[in-house]
Amino acid sequence: MVAASRAIVLLGAQRFNPTLGEAADELGVRGKIATITAGWQERETEDDDLREHLGERTINLRLHARADVIFREDPEFRDAHRARQALLRHRQDFYRIRLEHELAAQHVIRNRVAPAEILAEESRASIQSIRDLDRWHLEQCSHVRRDFEEKWKWVERDAIAKQRAELQKIIGDVDAVAIAGGHVAILLNRLELFGIADFLKGKTLFAWCAGAMALSERVILFHDTPPQGPGAAEVLDAGLGLVKGIVVLPQSEFRIKLDDTARVRTMAQRFAPSTCLGMPARSRMTVRRNRYSHVHDIVQIAVDGTHAPLAGEAA
Template structure:
């Protein structure tokens, strides 16, 4: 289940009850970084039946025990940062070009063709960047085989033992890059064995196919959405957009259309506080307060009868 932000108006407990979850729930708060252990409110909200997997702390312990792996991991992260920087430079130019094209006066059919070509170039750049990230990750895994190293294997064994007795895994938000990093370091996706996953904010982003960073009106000036990396793909075919109340200009039809066309056929779902939607066997259901962004620049609440079929972007 994907949910909206939980900080001020938590709905996680109600969602767990709605799903009939009766038993221990593993929690992942690694996105909170050094505040990972400050989960008493979450523990209380879920009926004092949570077990925090402490992925952030476990990573620190593993790296202290294995300096070679730590150094290699830091080098990998540095490569990813460089890749992100160069991607961002190219992306800014492509987005600027798209903006200029949309302002030009031309016969409608020509303008439509050129705008489609511009969006196609942005999509190709996004896919290229995702491919570069995957290449860096696969090279690291092949060279270091972290799951086979004692420093990581010990923690994975402990995590697997904890998960064996749980009915669900609750993945909180926070710093999405840190969260995704820790989820991947310990291979959490591969350790899930029938547990229901409840994820909100950055947690929802991390379990999708791709992680998209976005803010239409950041303090430093005009914002540009950018792809960060592949997600865990536990929930496929959507781009979760948490905190739309403060991060998206949903009244700007051009921005909405560009977002929807850029990531189609995946469906862009704005997830405000209190929102939730289930995902089971490749299908979505039981939507509440979820908004779907469409390629025509509109946004509308997802209805229980909606199939959330993908849209063609061009």
């Protein structure tokens, strides 16, 4: 569900063969577009391709560089922020340790021979344990953030307030905001640092890959074949929650083994009732008032482990 009737367009990877311009045309967005490329980190301003693709009408908000300015100008806050990030990393480490054991238990249960009703019950209980752990981790992250916010009230600090005022002005003057992919944790961090969500109300949004993940309620890290062995999908943190009821899974064409039914079933059941959506390159959809339209090439993963193209309403 979308907070207002504005359109939010989620897209697959834009690096090669982008579809962003097409989506903007479809919505009749003709004016300036603010871009957020903070997920690219130091390469944030290497956005020539994006600017050219959108017809030289973009204004890069440079959130990564602006954060560096804040950290330079306000070292006390920088140190506190760094300490909070270390705390969040610890939480993530411990969550991952516990999660791997829960997933291992689920794997063992799945392969046991036992009466069907017992197996079904134990399997449900095992999935519930994983869901509980996911929720617990989200709560811990939320506590860390809330404590930090209460203590530091950072949006009121001079260095940040100054940057926020500039950002508010820029965003206020554009027709839409486009949020690129990249490092999702860093992107989320910068979006939160500047309280960007406050300025997005009513704006048409375009977001792809990590950007699309950041707009959802929960950011799920996933990769079925990392070099260190089978990867376990893990909850990173809450997203901005501007798009509800879905889990965004970009680059699904090479990150998810869709034919491994048991594996994708576990994933879909873990995050239900949210719907897991694989978003390969060139996929996209428009979300408006809890309805999908202009759906292209999105893969919906069902709780029984099957997958099929996502159906959407016509525009």
